[in-house]
Each structure stands twice: as C-alpha cells, then as structure tokens.
Amino acid sequence: MDHAMHHHTGAAPGATWSTAVRATLHCLLGCAVGEILGMAVGTALLWGNVPTMALAIGLAFVFGYSFTLFAVVRAGVSPKAAVKIALAADTVSIAVMELVDNAIIALTPGAMDAQLSEGLFWYALLGGFAVAFLVTTPVNKWMIGRGKGHAVVHAHH
Numbered sequence: 001m002d003h004a005m006h007h008h009t010g011a012a013p014g015a016t017w018s019t020a021v022r023a024t025l026h027c028l029l030g031c032a033v034g035e036i037l038g039m040a041v042g043t044a045l046l047w048g049n050v051p052t053m054a055l056a057i058g059l060a061f062v063f064g065y066s067f068t069l070f071a072v073v074r075a076g077v078s079p080k081a082a083v084k085i086a087l088a089a090d091t092v093s094i095a096v097m098e099l100v101d102n103a104i105i106a107l108t109p110g111a112m113d114a115q116l117s118e119g120l121f122w123y124a125l126l127g128g129f130a131v132a133f134l135v136t137t138p139v140n141k142w143m144i145g146r147g148k149g150h151a152v153v154h155a156h157h
Contacts, residue, residue, distance in 0.1 A: 015145030023150035027093040030067040034059030064094040104128035
C-alpha cells in the first residue's frame with residue numbers, strides 16, 4: 001500500500017511535517033549561530049548596515065552548511081561528497097530562511113540601527129527567525145516530499 005500510495009502521489013516516504021520541522025530546526029540553528037555572530041561582530045565594530053548584513057548572511061550559510069557537512073562526514077561520507085550533499089540539502093532552506101529573516105529585520109523600524117544592548121535588536125532578530133521558521137518549514141516539507149533538500153541528507157544517516 002505504501003509503495004502504491006507513493007507512486008500515485010509522487011510524494012517521497014518520510015515527507016512528514018515532523019521531518020520538515022526537524023530539518024528546519026537544523027537549518028535554523030546553523031543560520032542563527034552564523035547570523036547572530038555576524039550581526040554582533042558588525043554591530044560591535046560599528047560597521048554600516050550593508051556590510052553587517054552581508055557578514056551575517058555569509059556566516060549563516062557557512063554555519064548552516066557546516067552543521068550538515070560535519071554530520072554527513074561523521075556518518076562516513078567523504079568530505080568531497082559531503083560538500084555536494086550539504087549544498088544540495090541546505091541551499092534552498094538557508095536562502096529562504098535568510099531572505100525572510102533579513103526582510104523582517106530590515107522592515108522593523110529602528111532594528112537596523114539598534115545596538116547589541118537594545119531589546120529591539122534582539123526582538124527583531126528573534127522575531128525574524130520565528131517568521132522564517134514558519135515560512136521555511138512548508139518549503140522543506142515540499143522539497144523532502146520530492147526527494148530534495150534534507151531528504152538527500154537522510155539517505156546518508
């Protein structure tokens with residue numbers, strides 16, 4: 001029955017909301033570490049908004065990819081193959097998360113000029129992550145259901 005259902009709907013097995021939530025939380029963790037570090041460094045060094053955002057987004061991708069990369073290498077995959085898997089698994093998820101999160105921050109009045117010591121800085125950042133999580137989870141579910149995104153990683157666990 002499962003095989004027939006899979007064939008009929010075109011959905012890959014494992015494309016549950018639970019799987020999508022776990023994949024998105026994994027992505028969110030990497031993005032959050034990189035982005036918070038980038039925003040903190042840029043803000044502390046008194047950089048302008050553009051270089052600070054660029055650093056934060058760049059580090060979000062680096063940390064997002066590295067979390068998957070290390071997990072896949074630990075599972076016995078070669079580093080070269082692991083890089084390809086991380087890129088395939090995380091690019092869309094990280095891009096959607098960063099687009100939504102940074103749009104929220106950019107559109108929150110005063111957030112881009114807030115300092116690390118101000119609540120507005122943290123509320124905008126964490127609020128952006130929350131909205132990004134809600135937007136990215138269905139994207140990940142759709143991708144996993146088509147054998148893309150984090151489905152690529154699960155083949156190596």
